[in-house]
Amino acid sequence: MKHLLVIRFSALGDVAMTIPVIHACACQHPELRITVLSREFVRPLFERMPANVSFVGADLKGRHKGIGGLNRLFAELRPLGIDAVADLHDVLRSKYLRMRFRLAGIRTAHIDKGRREKKALTDAVEKKLVPLKSSFERYADVLRRLGLDVTPRFSSLFGDAGGDLRTVVGVTGEKGTDTWVGIAPFAAHRGKVYPLELMEQVVAALAAAGCRVFLFGAGASERALLEQWEQRHEGVRSLAGKLRMDSELVVMSHLDVMVSMDSANMHLASLVGTPVLSVWGATHPYAGFMGWGQTEDRAVQLDLNCRPCSIYGNRPCLRDDYACLTLLRPETLVERIKQLIESKKD
Incomplete structure (x- = not known):
């Protein structure tokens, strides 16, 4: 094998989870050329990969939309000399592309998502209630089925020093001796989101304790809410709409702690070596989606018989009250955040 195509279109968190595996594969097989095919907006995640990794952005809502668009995409990929395909997504689009490559005599393998488990x-x-194989291992298994011996190893996109803070200092200010805490309070589904009125209490308590709090979000409604929190609490800064993804990664790399739901921001902060205190409601770390390098003792979750009720947090609550999130007290989160900050100092 000389040229491997890796396919993973979405979502952001799942794409982020490919990074440690692809990075390890590239380092452990420097003779191998790797092309990653995903949506254009995730390109910043792959800009600091080893030199033998390149990125192709798919325009799935435009040029590469539908069967005709996928045929066009296949035609664009064929001249690259790809001789193996690793489908880390296994959805209709990737299955179709996989089929086209297989019919062209190119070896393919795809992820086992473990749906039954x-x-x-x-x-x-x-x-x-048993721990399942992590997504990292499921991704690595695909590469192994193609004959690549891969052991996932990874530390940070930026290395131990973190990203260049000078590129964002106009937004964040100098760090100095301040304790920086990032909070990403949103997720795609309600079953993953800690009640925002309670999260604001966490923000207020951390700011009152002298922490510099940075808020992460996307979209107009999230931005509006985070700017309200910024106005109400001294020492709080909303980054929503102010930085691109690559710059947000720089900020994350200098945080003492990131607080996130089971969401993409957990994975982004993990990719830059930052400790993440993650909040789990309807979902559970046992499903295999814990951030890279994070340990289960950094997960905040309640022991309820109904948990987990969903892999992605998109199912309606069986109790109708989302007790897994609403019963989690802000004081608990604040205490766990402070403990994680202290443990980092030791």
């Missing part, structure tokens, strides 16, 4: 993990009656 995940269904048992979230079963309301006969729940099997």
